[in-house]
Amino acid sequence: MEAFDLDFLFHPKSIAIAGVKDANATFNTGLMFLKALTGFGYPGRLYPLNPKGGEVMGLKIYKTLKEIPGPVDYVISAVPSRNTPELVADAAAKGVKAIHFFTSGFGEIENIEGKKLQGEILRIARRGGIRIIGPNCLGLYCPAGGLSFNPHASKESGPVGMISQSGGNASHSIAEGNARGVRFSKVISMGNGADLNESDYLEYLTHDPDTRIITAYIEGIKDGPRFLNAVKAAARIKPVIIYKVGASEAGAEAAVSHTTALAGANEVWEGLLRQVGAIQVHSIEEMIDMVVTFLHMAPPAGKNTVIVGIGGGASVILADEFSQAGLSLPKFSKKSRQKLIGHFSSEAGRIFKNPVDMNNLESPEAFADTIKTIEAEDNVNLLVLHIAFDHFGLVNDEDKELMVGVYQWLILDLKNKTNKPMAVILHSFASDKSKKMASAMRDSFTKEGFAVFLSIRSAAVALNKYIQYQQWLKADARGRNHPGNK
Amino acid sequence: MEAFDLDFLFHPKSIAIAGVKDANATFNTGLMFLKALTGFGYPGRLYPLNPKGGEVMGLKIYKTLKEIPGPVDYVISAVPSRNTPELVADAAAKGVKAIHFFTSGFGEIENIEGKKLQGEILRIARRGGIRIIGPNCLGLYCPAGGLSFNPHASKESGPVGMISQSGGNASHSIAEGNARGVRFSKVISMGNGADLNESDYLEYLTHDPDTRIITAYIEGIKDGPRFLNAVKAAARIKPVIIYKVGASEAGAEAAVSHTTALAGANEVWEGLLRQVGAIQVHSIEEMIDMVVTFLHMAPPAGKNTVIVGIGGGASVILADEFSQAGLSLPKFSKKSRQKLIGHFSSEAGRIFKNPVDMNNLESPEAFADTIKTIEAEDNVNLLVLHIAFDHFGLVNDEDKELMVGVYQWLILDLKNKTNKPMAVILHSFASDKSKKMASAMRDSFTKEGFAVFLSIRSAAVALNKYIQYQQWLKADARGRNHPGNK
Numbered sequence: 008m009e010a011f012d013l014d015f016l017f018h019p020k021s022i023a024i025a026g027v028k029d030a031n032a033t034f035n036t037g038l039m040f041l042k043a044l045t046g047f048g049y050p051g052r053l054y055p056l057n058p059k060g061g062e063v064m065g066l067k068i069y070k071t072l073k074e075i076p077g078p079v080d081y082v083i084s085a086v087p088s089r090n091t092p093e094l095v096a097d098a099a100a101k102g103v104k105a106i107h108f109f110t111s112g113f114g115e116i117e118n119i120e121g122k123k124l125q126g127e128i129l130r131i132a133r134r135g136g137i138r139i140i141g142p143n144c145l146g147l148y149c150p151a152g153g154l155s156f157n158p159h160a161s162k163e164s165g166p167v168g169m170i171s172q173s174g175g176n177a178s179h180s181i182a183e184g185n186a187r188g189v190r191f192s193k194v195i196s197m198g199n200g201a202d203l204n205e206s207d208y209l210e211y212l213t214h215d216p217d218t219r220i221i222t223a224y225i226e227g228i229k230d231g232p233r234f235l236n237a238v239k240a241a242a243r244i245k246p247v248i249i250y251k252v253g254a255s256e257a258g259a260e261a262a263v264s265h266t267t268a269l270a271g272a273n274e275v276w277e278g279l280l281r282q283v284g285a286i287q288v289h290s291i292e293e294m295i296d297m298v299v300t301f302l303h304m305a306p307p308a309g310k311n312t313v314i315v316g317i318g319g320g321a322s323v324i325l326a327d328e329f330s331q332a333g334l335s336l337p338k339f340s341k342k343s344r345q346k347l348i349g350h351f352s353s354e355a356g357r358i359f360k361n362p363v364d365m366n367n368l369e370s371p372e373a374f375a376d377t378i379k380t381i382e383a384e385d386n387v388n389l390l391v392l393h394i395a396f397d398h399f400g401l402v403n404d405e406d407k408e409l410m411v412g413v414y415q416w417l418i419l420d421l422k423n424k425t426n427k428p429m430a431v432i433l434h435s436f437a438s439d440k441s442k443k444m445a446s447a448m449r450d451s452f453t454k455e456g457f458a459v460f461l462s463i464r465s466a467a468v469a470l471n472k473y474i475q476y477q478q479w480l481k482a483d484a485r486g487r488n489h490p491g492n493k
Numbered sequence: 494m495e496a497f498d499l500d501f502l503f504h505p506k507s508i509a510i511a512g513v514k515d516a517n518a519t520f521n522t523g524l525m526f527l528k529a530l531t532g533f534g535y536p537g538r539l540y541p542l543n544p545k546g547g548e549v550m551g552l553k554i555y556k557t558l559k560e561i562p563g564p565v566d567y568v569i570s571a572v573p574s575r576n577t578p579e580l581v582a583d584a585a586a587k588g589v590k591a592i593h594f595f596t597s598g599f600g601e602i603e604n605i606e607g608k609k610l611q612g613e614i615l616r617i618a619r620r621g622g623i624r625i626i627g628p629n630c631l632g633l634y635c636p637a638g639g640l641s642f643n644p645h646a647s648k649e650s651g652p653v654g655m656i657s658q659s660g661g662n663a664s665h666s667i668a669e670g671n672a673r674g675v676r677f678s679k680v681i682s683m684g685n686g687a688d689l690n691e692s693d694y695l696e697y698l699t700h701d702p703d704t705r706i707i708t709a710y711i712e713g714i715k716d717g718p719r720f721l722n723a724v725k726a727a728a729r730i731k732p733v734i735i736y737k738v739g740a741s742e743a744g745a746e747a748a749v750s751h752t753t754a755l756a757g758a759n760e761v762w763e764g765l766l767r768q769v770g771a772i773q774v775h776s777i778e779e780m781i782d783m784v785v786t787f788l789h790m791a792p793p794a795g796k797n798t799v800i801v802g803i804g805g806g807a808s809v810i811l812a813d814e815f816s817q818a819g820l821s822l823p824k825f826s827k828k829s830r831q832k833l834i835g836h837f838s839s840e841a842g843r844i845f846k847n848p849v850d851m852n853n854l855e856s857p858e859a860f861a862d863t864i865k866t867i868e869a870e871d872n873v874n875l876l877v878l879h880i881a882f883d884h885f886g887l888v889n890d891e892d893k894e895l896m897v898g899v900y901q902w903l904i905l906d907l908k909n910k911t912n913k914p915m916a917v918i919l920h921s922f923a924s925d926k927s928k929k930m931a932s933a934m935r936d937s938f939t940k941e942g943f944a945v946f947l948s949i950r951s952a953a954v955a956l957n958k959y960i961q962y963q964q965w966l967k968a969d970a971r972g973r974n975h976p977g978n979k
Contacts, residue, residue, distance in 0.1 A: 034853065036887060040887065042889070087841075110841075111842040117830075143842070145887065156887055157886045158890075159926075171806075175805065175881060175884030176806035176807075176810075178883055178885065179881070179883040182883035183883070183921075183923040185924070186923040186924055224806065252809045252813050254813055255812055255817060256816065257815070257848075258809050258816060260824075260846055261805075261809045261811075262809050264844040264845075264846055265805035265809055266805070290950065318659075318661040319661060319747075319751035319752070320665075320712075320751065321661055322751065323738045324662075325747075326744035326747045327740055327741045327744035330743050338746075353598065354598065354604060355596075355597045355602060358750040358751060362747060397668035399664065400631050400642050401525040401529060401643070403645075435777070437671075437672040437673075438671070464776065
């Protein structure tokens with residue numbers, strides 16, 4: 008079996024959940040897993056387990072694994088940590104292939120007993136040929152396998168895989184992604200990674216045909232060189248987006264207590280990850296920004312960006328943020344500028360530089376002609392359209408809705424008219440009304456396959472990193488083809 | 494008249510709006526101003542003006558200023574720029590005190606005629622004793638005077654003054670502030686600042702008793718030394734929060750075309766503004782974060798922060814972001830750690846370091862005891878409570894609502910029980926349901942006088958800048974009291 012052949016984890020035919028208490032108990036996490044799987048439509052057999060027996064949700068609660076009539080592929084443990092060695096031994100006898108330990112109280116706690124216990128279950132599992140997910144984690148989300156630890160997650164599969172050393176951040180990533188039209192192949196909340204660790208999962212996702220984009224929330228790395236090699240191998244065939252935390256002293260302290268992760272100095276990891284082609288992000292939201300970019304945009308051939316929209320103040324901010332992120336805003340030729348001015352009735356209130364501020368949508372023709380003139384410029388690699396919502400001071404809600412509606416239609420229509428890589432920024436929506444408009448517009452642009460960003464800065468940062476990754480790919484290919492490296 | 498005696502601008506008894514077209518015209522900005530003022534409940538007399546005459550919204554449209562029977566204090570110009578010299582001359586004859594030019598097409602356009610025109614209206618205005626707001630701006634928002642350029646802005650007055658070289662960003666700031674419970678004394682959209690400029694307004698707001706916090710969106714500064722002195726004088730008596738843009742080459746280009754502002758290199762301005770005590774921010778959202786901090790939090794005596802909440806992954810991110818922003822997360826003594834562990838039934842799944850991860854709300858007592866133990870620690874300057882919404886993977890919406898509701902209640906109750914400066918972070922809400930919960934919670938915490946932040950990073954950045962400002966105040970006072978400076 009290859010190290011990365013972990014597909015069996017995601018398609019168990021039967022699952023036993025150990026530690027399901029009866030419906031009246033508090034902190035009944037066993038029952039929560041049962042509910043999540045049932046609600047998610049898990050197609051296999053589900054067996055709740057508890058030494059007390061009984062019944063829950065119309066299912067018999069078995070007292071032991073042995074008592075279960077058929078085979079059991081997979082076990083979810085929500086029992087107290089002291090009971091886990093017995094559970095693993097029983098699982099080995101039953102022929103279980105994998106156990107996910109939601110159970111915590113192992114290597115991550117201060118008490119030395121926790122570390123001993125982690126060693127013990129690992130030994131029993133290895134002897135019995137059982138792989139362990141966790142301990143101290145939420146486990147697996149895989150729509151194709153009917154697995155979920157999250158009752159709210161989309162049942163639709165998609166091309167994004169995720170490895171997370173935090174269950175909370177895995178859940179947040181799913182919510183953030185789903186809200187922006189992103190669907191996942193597999194999300195792995197891996198906790199302490201006592202057996203299967205971040206490198207195992209990364210190698211698996213690298214070879215997983217259902218995963219086109221890999222994301223990872225990483226607190227610390229068990230085997231640095233192996234992980235870096237795995238990232239490099241993955242980055243050559245699919246993007247690897249990494250949110251590495253635990254960089255500060257306090258963060259590293261928290262990471263050890265959270266999932267036993269040995270965190271390291273920011274600069275060191277940033278440098279190493281950059282060398283191996285990882286796309287590094289600094290929040291879950293930014294991770295999803297990067298995913299959206301890869302999903303919906305053709306790679307620009309360079310950093311030259313032209314920005315078009317409405318709003319003078321917004322244009323200044325756009326220019327600053329895009330420049331600071333590392334993108335270039337080429338100046339128009341004098342001839343093009345005159346041509347642009349000519350598309351409108353007046354220069355007053357408008358800016359015919361880059362960014363272009365149209366001030367208002369004088370006419371669909373003025374907009375179409377503006378885009379045509381820009382496309383005809385040499386060396387424009389990327390077209391960015393932006394819509395500000397709370398910038399229209401004077402305009403009442405009804406007129407604003409009409410105006411941004413027309414603008415939205417014009418941008419949607421561009422999709423068939425331009426071959427330039429294109430992105431849309433929806434920004435500055437604070438009022439309830441504006442938020443609602445922006446959400447609806449985000450959904451409709453996303454549905455039409457646009458890369459949509461929800462702030463100026465997040466767009467600038469993601470677009471620049473997207474282009475940097477293309478540059479890494481080229482440099483890496485050149486390096487490999489260099490005669491000296493043959 | 495002192496330079497800063499601009500109070501008359503905000504309380505005109507009568508306003509004429511030049512360039513109100515009849516109701517069927519497109520781009521009828523004159524009518525939009527009339528509607529905004531009427532809708533806002535402006536208490537004085539309103540006179541629409543248009544050489545064609547007629548009637549609009551039940552009001553007679555006067556053909557000239559002269560024709561208006563009573564006195565006119567203030568004029569809003571929405572006429573084409575070529576008609577503005579005549580308008581100013583008429584206004585001078587009528588005894589108008591101030592004209593706000595929404596009209597653009599002056600110094601900010603490429604065409605040299607615009608610059609000439611700006612000089613011309615300025616000369617006529619000065620001769621006639623008229624002050625000019627703008628040109629190329631939205632003008633004034635002042636709830637106490639019944640003035641608004643924004644039909645959505647709150648009618649309630651508050652302690653925050655704003656100077657903005659962009660009407661769009663002024664509007665966005667009002668929306669962002671209003672959504673977070675912030676109310677304004679005066680918001681000045683100043684455009685090109687041909688007559689009254691950023692320094693005039695700043696000196697005015699410094700001496701304005703209705704303004705306790707000054708904010709400014711600045712693209713460029715006309716008289717650097719005067720402005721810096723004005724900031725320093727202001728910062729000594731009230732916070733001055735500045736969002737300075739136009740720092741990049743492209744941004745500076747856009748700023749010139751937007752409002753004629755001469756922008757300058759980032760580092761230079763950042764350094765100068767830091768020296769004079771300005772609190773510098775890098776987005777409108779961050780500006781409002783700072784305002785919220787000043788409004789609702791007592792100044793911490795130092796940077797030592799303790800963070801408490803639910804979520805291991807969130808705790809690692811909190812530790813990183815707070816450390817990177819410049820705050821300190823002191824470690825607990827061994828004794829305190831043991832005491833903290835003792836408040837809960839088990840160490841498993843929890844982190845008893847700083848940040849504290851309670852994992853779940855075992856009991857109100859466990860939470861109360863945790864806070865008491867932390868407060869008893871030496872050298873804790875600041876208490877931060879955080880609530881993550883999409884982190885609770887397993888929990889269904891109903892239980893989540895209940896859980897965060899209890900947690901909210903416990904935090905609200907703390908207000909009467911602790912003297913420590915305190916802040917609340919609501920974060921990680923992406924799903925529609927979570928967004929709704931977070932918005933409702935933001936409103937209720939705000940109503941009870943809490944400083945509420947909507948992301949981990951924004952809280953860390955704002956809290957650190959708040960403390961830096963207190964340090965500047967102390968250093969500045971020491972400098973002034975130094976015998977060498979007597």
